Amino acid sequence: MNELKYKHLYEPIQLGKVLFRNRIFASPQDYPGLTDDRFLTEEATYFYxxxxxxxxxxxxxxxMMVDYKTGRSHLFQMRGNDILGKANLTRTSTAIKRHGAVAAIELVHAGQNANLDLMPDNNGFVYGLxxxxxxxxxxxxxxxxEQIEDLIMAYSDAAAFARQCGFGMITLHGGHGWQIAQFISPRDNKRRDKWGGSIENRMRFPLTVIEAIRKRIGNTVPIEFRMSGTECLPDGYEIDEGVKxxxxxxxxxxxxxxxxxxxxIDAAAMVTHPPMFLPDGCNVKYAAEIKKYIKTPVATVGALTNPEMMEEIIASGQADIVALGRQSLADPDLPIKARIGLETEINPCLRCFNCFSNSTVGGVFYCAVNPEIGREQASMTEMPxxxxxxxxxxxxxxxGMQAALTAAKRGHKVILCEKTDKLGGALLCEEKVPFKSNLAIYLKHQVAKVxxxxxxxxxxxxVTPEVARSFQPDVIIAALGARPMVPSIKGIAGENVAGAEEVYYHPEIAGNNAVIMGGGLVGLELGIFLAQTGHRITIVEMATGTIATPPAANGTSGRMSGIMDMSLGHPLVHGVALMEQLKKLPNMLIYVSTKAVEITATGLIIEDSDxxxxxxxxxxxxxxxxxxxREEADALAGCAPEFYQLGDCVTPKxxxxxxxxxYQIATDIGRF
Structure with a gap:
């Protein structure tokens, strides 16, 4: 029998009277697609x-809102302690438990950060401290x-209701600026009575909530307390207060x-949910510091994708449990894959925020690297x-790789042709970009799976028509991709001109100073990559923007394109991460509403309002x-009875x- 590689990660742990089968927890995530009455749907049950x-x-x-009338902050929050939602919650907890996991539920209230638009009966104000x-x-x-005491009872009622619905652990959200955190934080809590002032008084509310829950449901159900080790704000508390x-x-x-x-606050939220610009495990240090001073088991969370790192965290005593959020979407099978030695089949989270952006705009979690997310029910029940x-x-x-993998998994005979000597496509040019390291891992893992x-x-x-016919396929899936557009501008053939893809492969050709035509996602990320390595970068974008950058190193004012504008092609939440990153790069200027006129041997001639x-x-x-x-793809249309196109050869996205x-095209094959 092979020795277990990650023995600390898979050592069971007992919290209270409940045994957990390993040290990998799925951290709290809401489900965007609730019913009109804000209850879990059948699809939500499959999600968990x-x-x-x-x-x-x-x-x-x-x-789960402990007080639905006063505590809502966004649409994807369940009504707590409502008997009408009991069956849905019970089905969900049962679905989790029957696979050997402990079903936990997070209790939360927005406090003074409640959303008035979602609570029309609040008479134009919110309750705070x-x-x-x-x-x-x-x-x-x-x-x-009296209102505070009622609120304590609301937490107690919600915990008792959750236990009735079969949940085996209660998670109290005491971080990220929500209501319990507002009591804890000296930044928000300016009360002068027993609920505010000293840390003993500021902790009175959460400790009283915990005591009320214990009295209500006893010690059979463990309580998890989620806190911010630091608020990551100039006027917020630091880790020393977090320890207290x-x-x-x-x-x-x-x-x-x-x-x-x-x-x-965007800057703080981008540490809560680390973007690709921060290293893996960047928040572990806060849990490790707190663990030095307490006996209660500690969980750490944030940008954890690698089982090797998770094992080291547990083995070294930095934390007792690792909690995964977005990574549980990128690959919900990570725990079993790592245990049985399939690490190279784990999809790493790219931290691209595709999940957050889609849930914010469209109300559904979709993952860039895991097409099952958002389709859990269909993928778990689909017929061969x-x-x-x-x-x-x-x-x-x-x-192309995803189509081939899905089709092969469903039993089809699959032939995959690539015109170069390596699988991976256009994204291979970004393999050496430090903040795209998880993208490089993803590509390698997909190649290994193939x-x-x-x-x-x-x-x-x-794949020409002649080559296609030689394989005698029943189905052709054209995933030929796209090529960079070359602007029609005088001087484009100059020796000092290069495309973004070429510069990604050979960043040294950028020289000390480079100007990038195009402020879309490719241009901005390339600019950040070059600026981080010491190049002075100017981006020229024709679209209109409204957000100003910090002064440049030479004292001149820069202008930044509206990176939160979806029309420019930036994913919504990744746009916030880009903006925060740009603030840290004074050697990067961005000009908007600016036309590129001509390329010369000395640079780029531009025209704007000046x-x-x-x-x-x-x-x-x-x-x-x-x-x-498209022409290359269309040429293959008559070479097989069934023909499909996907990806950039249809519309570059x-x-x-x-x-x-x-994934969907390959899943649909074989119905007839």
């Missing part, structure tokens, strides 16, 4: 069940003792879940194909978009669009 199937020791259902006014002009009315908070909770709860940050077919996939980029799957791979093989002038640069880089290879369409 899928993580339990994958081997997580605990799966936490997020955001002291009278005041929010930055958005909403009035805050201080709660009196944890010490006050020590022995009062069964697990202290150490997160960081504050949801109301009626007919097995020979499928030719033309193109070995992310879409190598292990029953897929016939032909490299250095361009007139015509030259931006001096060693290299001019173009990143103005992609031209789909992103990884999610390629993998999700590839």
């Amino acid at each position: 069940e899928r993580k339990a199937v994958g081997g997580f020791a605990s799966v936490c259902v997020g955001d 002291v009278d005041g006014m929010r930055p958005d002009g909403v009035e805050i009315q201080a709660m009196n003792d 908070i944890a010490q006050a909770l020590d022995s009062k709860v069964d697990l202290i879940h150490v997160s960081v940050g504050h949801h109301e 194909p009626r007919h097995k077919k020979t499928v030719l996939v033309a193109g070995g980029g992310v879409g 190598a292990r799957a029953p897929i016939e791979v032909h490299l250095n093989t361009e 007139g015509i002038r030259t931006i001096t640069a060693d290299t001019v880089i173009y990143a103005i978009g992609q031209k789909p290879l 992103n990884i999610y669009e390629a993998t999700s369409v590839a």
Whole structure:
């Protein structure tokens, strides 16, 4: 028998009277698609069940409001303690438990950060700790003792209701600027009575809530307390205060879940949910520091994707449990894959925020690297194909590889052809970008999966109509991709001109100063990459923007394109991360509402509201978009009875669009 590689990670742990099968927990996540009455749907049950199937020791259902009338902050929050939602909650807890995981549920209240638009009966104000006014002009009315006591009872009632619905652990959200955190934080809590002032008084509310829950449901159900180790705000508390908070909770709860940050401020929220610009495990240090001073088990969370790192965290005593959020979407099977030695099949979270952006805009979680997310019910109940077919996939980029893998998994004979000598497609150019390290891992893992799957791979093989017919396929999936568009501008053939893809492969050609034509996602991320390595970068974008950058190193003012504008192609939440990153790069200027006129040997001539002038640069880089290879794809349409196109050869978009369409096309094959 092979020795267990991650023996600390898979050592069971007992919290209170409940045994958990390993140290990998799925951290609290709400479910965007609730019923009109804000209850869990059948699809939501599959969403949480899928993580339990994958081997997580605990799966936490997020955001159950303890007081629905006063505590809502966003749409994806369940009504707590409502008998009408009991059946839905019970079905969900049962679905989690039947796979051996502990079903947990998160209790939360928004406090003074409640959303008035969602609570029309609140008469134009929200309840908080002291009278005041929010930055958005909403009035805050201080709660009196009776209201605070009622709120404590609401937490107790919600916990008792959750236990009745079969949940085996209660998670109290005491971080990120929500109501319990408002009591704890000296930044928010300016009360002068027994509920505020000293840390003993500020901790009175959460400790009283915990005591009330214990009295109500006893010690049979463990209590997890989620806190911010630091608020990551200039006027918020730091880790030394976080240690004191944890010490006050020590022995009062069964697990202290150490997160960081504050949801109301973008810069802090980008530490709570680390973007790709921060290293893996960047928040572990806060849990490790707190663990030095308490006896209660500690969980850490944030940018954890690698089982090796998770094992080291547990083995070294930095934390007792690792909690995974977005990674549980990227690959809900991570726990079982790591345990049985399939680490190279784990999809790492890219931290691209595709999940957050889609849930914010469209109300559904979709993952760039896991096309099952958002389709959990269909993927867990789908029928095998009626007919097995020979499928030719033309193109070995992310879409082509996903199509080949899905088709092979469903029993079809799959042939994958790639015209270059390597699978991975256009994204290979970003393999060496430090903040795209998880993208490089993802591509390597997909290539490894293809190598292990029953897929016939032909490299250095361009699929022409003649080549396609030679394989005699029943189905052709064209995933040929796109090529960079070359702008029609005088001087484009100059020796000092390069495309973004070429510069990614050879960043040294950018020189000391470079100007990038195009402020879309490719241009901005390339600019950040070059600026981080010491180059002086100017981006020229024709679209209009409204957000100003910090002054540049030479004292001139920069202008930044509206990176939160979806029309420019930036994912909504990733746009926030980009903005925060740009603030840290004074050697990067962005000009908007600016036309590129001509490329010269000394740089780029531009025209804006100030007139015509030259931006001096060693290299001019173009990143103005992609031209789909539609003619090449269309030429294959008559070479097989069934023909499909996907990815950039249809419309250049992103990884999610390629993998999700590839997955669905391959799943649909064989119905007839």
